Amino acid sequence: MADFDKLMAECSAAKDAIIGWRRHLHAHPELSFEEHETVAYIRSVLEGFGCAALSMSNPVPTALVADLVGGAGAGPIIALRADIDALPLHEETDVPFKSQRANVMHACGHDTHTAMLLGAAKVLCAHAAEISGTVRLMFQHAEEKPPGGASELVKLDVMEGVKYVFGMHCTPELPVGQVATKNGALSSNADQFSIWVRGRGGHASTPQLLVDPVPIAAEVVTALQTIVARKVDPKVAPVVSIPTMTTGPNESHNVIPDEVKLLGTVRSQDMDVRAKVPVLIEQVVKGITAAHGAEYKMEYLYGYTAVMNDPAVTDVARKMARRALGSDTAVEELAHARFGGEDFSAYQLKAPGCFMRIGCTDPSLDAPKAPGLHTCRLNVDDRTLSVGARVHTAFVYHYLMSGGGEDA
Numbered sequence: 001m002a003d004f005d006k007l008m009a010e011c012s013a014a015k016d017a018i019i020g021w022r023r024h025l026h027a028h029p030e031l032s033f034e035e036h037e038t039v040a041y042i043r044s045v046l047e048g049f050g051c052a053a054l055s056m057s058n059p060v061p062t063a064l065v066a067d068l069v070g071g072a073g074a075g076p077i078i079a080l081r082a083d084i085d086a087l088p089l090h091e092e093t094d095v096p097f098k099s100q101r102a103n104v105m106h107a108c109g110h111d112t113h114t115a116m117l118l119g120a121a122k123v124l125c126a127h128a129a130e131i132s133g134t135v136r137l138m139f140q141h142a143e144e145k146p147p148g149g150a151s152e153l154v155k156l157d158v159m160e161g162v163k164y165v166f167g168m169h170c171t172p173e174l175p176v177g178q179v180a181t182k183n184g185a186l187s188s189n190a191d192q193f194s195i196w197v198r199g200r201g202g203h204a205s206t207p208q209l210l211v212d213p214v215p216i217a218a219e220v221v222t223a224l225q226t227i228v229a230r231k232v233d234p235k236v237a238p239v240v241s242i243p244t245m246t247t248g249p250n251e252s253h254n255v256i257p258d259e260v261k262l263l264g265t266v267r268s269q270d271m272d273v274r275a276k277v278p279v280l281i282e283q284v285v286k287g288i289t290a291a292h293g294a295e296y297k298m299e300y301l302y303g304y305t306a307v308m309n310d311p312a313v314t315d316v317a318r319k320m321a322r323r324a325l326g327s328d329t330a331v332e333e334l335a336h337a338r339f340g341g342e343d344f345s346a347y348q349l350k351a352p353g354c355f356m357r358i359g360c361t362d363p364s365l366d367a368p369k370a371p372g373l374h375t376c377r378l379n380v381d382d383r384t385l386s387v388g389a390r391v392h393t394a395f396v397y398h399y400l401m402s403g404g405g406e407d408a
Contacts, residue, residue, distance in 0.1 A: 029086030075133020076163035116388030165353035174359030190341025310352035
C-alpha cells in the first residue's frame with residue numbers, strides 16, 4: 001500500500017514546477033483545434049519524468065493521451081482529464097506571464113487544469129511500482145468549441161476499458177483550498193441556434209414601402225422569453241439567451257437592411273425540455289415573421305449534454321478531496337446545477353465519473369467579486385495548482401494504490 005501522506009507531500013513539493021508549467025501554457029495559448037504547440041509542450045514535460053511505465057499517443061494531432069501502467073499487478077483503468085484550449089479574448093491582466101498571442105487567452109483556466117494534471121502525473125510516475133492498474137491521462141483539445149474534443153476522443157475509443165473518469169474545473173467563485181460538487185446534474189445541456197429574419201430593405205425615410213426586419217427581430221427576441229415564463233414548467237425551465245443581433249456589415253443611419261441575424265443559446269437540465277424548446281422557438285419565429293410579411297431561416301445545434309455525476313464515484317471523490325485537503329469543510333455541496341456547458345459529459349456517457357469545481361481565488365479576497373471565467377482579467381491563484389494535483393492523486397490512490405481497491 002502506498003503512503004498517502006507521502007504522495008500529498010510530494011504534490012506540494014512539486015508546486016514550483018507546476019506553477020512553471022502553468023505559466024508557460026498561459027503565455028502561449030492556442031485556440032480550439034489548434035493546440036499543436038500545447039501538445040508538444042505537454043509531451044516534453046511528460047518525457048522529462050523519465051518514466052518507463054508511461055506511454056503516449058496522439059489520437060488527434062491536437063490532443064495527447066498517456067497511459068501510466070502500474071507495476072503492482074492487474075487493476076482497472078482510471079481516467080483523469082484536463083482540457084487544454086484557450087479562448088479568443090485579449091488579456092487585460094498585468095501578470096508577467098500574460099498571453100504572448102494577441103486576442104488569445106487562457107480565460108477559462110484550462111492552463112491551470114493542464115498543469116494540475118501534469119503535477120499529479122509527476123508524482124504518480126514516481127510511484128508507478130505501487131499502482132495496481134492503469135492511470136489514463138487525457139489532455140483534451142477543443143472543450144470550448146462544439147462539437148468539442150471530448151466527443152471526438154470518445155469516438156476514437158480513448159474510453160475503451162475505462163472503469164471511472166474524473167475531472168476538475170477551476171472556479172473564481174471559491175477560494176483556494178475548497179472544491180465543490182454534487183450528485184447528478186452539475187452543468188446543463190448547452191445548445192445554440194441561429195435565426196435569420198428576412199424582410200425587404202431600403203431607405204429609412206420610407207419604411208411603409210419596406211418590410212423592416214429590425215423591429216420584427218426585436219419582437220422575436222422579446223417573445224422568445226415567454227418560452228421560459230409561460231410555456232415550460234418553472235421547475236425545469238430552461239435559460240434562453242440571445243447575446244447577438246446583427247444587421248450585416250453595412251452599418252448606416254438611413255438604410256434599413258434586408259436581414260437581421262440572431263444568435264442564441266438554450267441551457268436546460270431536463271431532456272424532455274431540451275427536445276421541446278427548439279419546436280417552441282420555431283413556432284414563435286414562424287408566427288411573428290408571417291404576421292409581418294417577412295421570412296425566416298433557423299438552424300439549431302445540439303451541443304454538450306449535462307455533466308451527470310455518478311453518486312458512488314462522487315462520494316469517493318468527496319472523501320478523497322477532504323482527505324487530500326485536510327479539512328471536513330473543504331468540499332462544498334452545491335444545491336443546484338450550474339447552467340454552464342462542459343463536454344466532460346461525453347466521457348460520462350461511457351463510464352461513471354465525477355466532475356468537481358476547484359476554488360482558484362486568493363482566500364483573502366472576496367471570491368464572488370473576483371474576475372470570472374471567460375473574462376479578460378481572470379487571474380488564477382498559484383496555490384490552486386498543487387491543490388488540484390493532490391485531489392487528482394488522491395482519486396487515483398483510492399482505486400489503484402490503497403490496497404483495498406474500490407472498497408478502500
